[in-house]
Amino acid sequence: MPIQYIDYALWQRAYLGDPADPDSMIAAELRYWQKTLADMPTHLELSPGQPDATSYDTRGDTLAVRWPAALHRQITELARAQHATSFMVVQAGFTALLSQLAVSNDIVVAIAVAGRRHPSLDELVGVFVNTVLLRIAVAPDLDFAHLLDQVRTRSLQALDHQDMPYGVLVDQINAARSSPAGPLAQVMLAWQNNKPAELALGELDITEAPVHTGAARMNFLLSLTEQFTESGEPAGISGVVEYRTAMFTPTVIEAITDRLERLLTVVTANPRRQLSSLPDLDRLP
Structure with missing residues (x-):
């Protein structure tokens, strides 16, 4: 193997440099993110009575999501027509839904990025995943096609600045906040479009089993x-x-996922539809 994970870690440290050095790469990245996230909202309330974002109760549950092939095709076709990706279409729909539910036009969503920007890292074992933030301004008179344009632009900008370690960014932004420290984003979207990895160990059949x-x-x-x-x-x-x-209650989570599916069905069929005219996007139970 040409390189090992320790080689990458050492290279990253040298590449980013010292945050105290204004000429370093990490200082430049920090300036970009500080400007992008300036005066960002500290709390995104999606349902009535939702606790403050600084709550540290991490107990959780899961809900399965399944969208049909017909909707998948519509998403793919719109992405192709708008010179975007399927992820960007879903991200735009997710942003529109969050804006309606939270009654806010300033939406910040965390996005997971692979972090393997160099081909030599493709086969290397190790954790390279980083988190970037997409901050989108959602105007009610905006149509979905223009929201998608904004999401595409913001996504590409975020990817250009994905080298900023998320933990460092959180520490730096929170240090400058006057409000209680909390997560920079409370909502995250992760996207996979690669084929499932195949693992063979002799005659053993191995099946992936997600564990909550x-x-x-x-x-x-x-x-x-x-x-x-x-x-x-x-x-x-x-x-x-x-x-x-x-x-959240299970009922609220199910309502959110159902409404996202319906929203995407509507806007992929008519991307020129104004966000303010989208149906069934009132407050959650």
Whole structure:
């Protein structure tokens, strides 16, 4: 193997440099994120009576999500027409839903990125995943196509600045806050579109079995995976919502996922529809 994980760790430290050095890469990244996240909201309330974001009760549960192949095809076709990706279409729909539910036009969502920017890291074993934040301004008179344009632009900008370690960013932003320290984002979207890894150990048949730990990493984490037929055609999108039970009831989580599916069905059929005219996006039970 040409390089090992320790080589990457040492390279990253040298590449980013010292945050105290204004000419270092990490200082430049920090300036970008401080400007992007300036005056960002500290709390995203999706349901009535939701506890404050600084609550540290991490007990959680999960809910399975499954969207049909027909919706997957609509998402893929709109992404192609708008020079975007399927992830960006779903992210735009998710942002529109959060804006309606929270009655806010300033939405921040955490996004997981692979972190393997160099081809030499493709086969290397180790954790490279980082988190970036997408901050989107949602105007009620905006149509979905223009919201998708904004999401695409913000996503590409975030990927250009994905080298900033998320833990360092959280510490730096919270240190400058006058309000109580809490997570920069309480909602996260994770997206997988690669084929499931195949593992063979002699004659053993190995099957992936997700295990829920009883805890939730964030208030609301929506993790989705694209499914494809053998010929590469969209076959549906499946996934899971991991949520904190102190924040949401199962009924609320089911309502959120159902409304997201309905919203995406509507806007992928008519991307010029104004966000303010979308149905069934009132406050949750």
